[in-house]
Amino acid sequence: SQQGEEDPQALSIQEGENATMNCSYKTSINNLQWYRQNSGRGLVHLILIRSNEREKHSGRLRVTLDTSKKSSSLLITASRAADTASYFCATDGYNQGGKLIFGQGTELSVKP
């Protein structure tokens, strides 16, 4: 079963623009993580935000977490063609016994 749902499912932007992806989840969480996947390859961990944190930055990435709304967003600033990939949120929920459950992902296309 999916815990997280990403929105939008697909996003197409021009290089240099910002990209925002949203993730909603259903149950209380210990932490939420974002991953990137290039076509046909494994996922790469981007950032982890704990339930008691509201915002986290890593380079051009900014993640926010609103536990009252059970939602998170990933902002990629000044996007590049190399950012073209699928982005997934994943939750470590209270009742998940430590397993990470992934959403369906957002497919981001950055045009040069």
Added chain:
Amino acid sequence: KAGVTQTPRYLIKTRGQQVTLSCSPISGHRSVSWYQQTPGQGLQFLFEYFSETQRNKGNFPGRFSGRQFSNSRSEMNVSTLELGDSALYLCASSLQGGNSPLHFGNGTRLTVT
């Protein structure tokens, strides 16, 4: 450190056969998780092993099984293959499991004909 290694990279099998996939985690990582990825269902959790014990299990039939060895390497086995088992199977290792970031291999692409 070397990353997570999955073998083989591609596999073609016939319905009814069985298959074994292998995963070598990052050195020092004791948790290994397996995921099935398909276009329709997305990433589905199969199971997690920690120190040779299955710690978590997803909602897959008993045809899907796994194990972990004392060196943390893991294998997963699928018996009596069905067409719907065609997928990208991803292995991920971590220090502790869900509390820590997962490091993924590039997966094994299984095609069942």
